[in-house]
Amino acid sequence: MRCIFREAIGWRLWKGENPAEKAKPGKKRMVREKRKLEISETQQLLMALKEDVRLIVMVALFCTLRISEVLGLQCGDSGEGEH
Numbered sequence: 001m002r003c004i005f006r007e008a009i010g011w012r013l014w015k016g017e018n019p020a021e022k023a024k025p026g027k028k029r030m031v032r033e034k035r036k037l038e039i040s041e042t043q044q045l046l047m048a049l050k051e052d053v054r055l056i057v058m059v060a061l062f063c064t065l066r067i068s069e070v071l072g073l074q075c076g077d078s079g080e081g082e083h
Helices: 002-010 039-048 051-063 067-071
Strands: none
Touching: 039 051, 051 067
């Protein structure tokens, strides 16, 4: 929020002081252990998914895309012909 207000002030969309100026984010805590799936676990996961969802997960997995990148893909985004 602090950064949003700072930009709004810079763009003259907000007048006055930044109400979030003194806000500080808390320390990031791990909720659960992060670990990579074993190959067999990945296979089980993929086979348990519906076909259309499986395609999305496979694209993300094999192309190392973030979920926001996968969900932003549209038909015709193959990249063919682009240089």
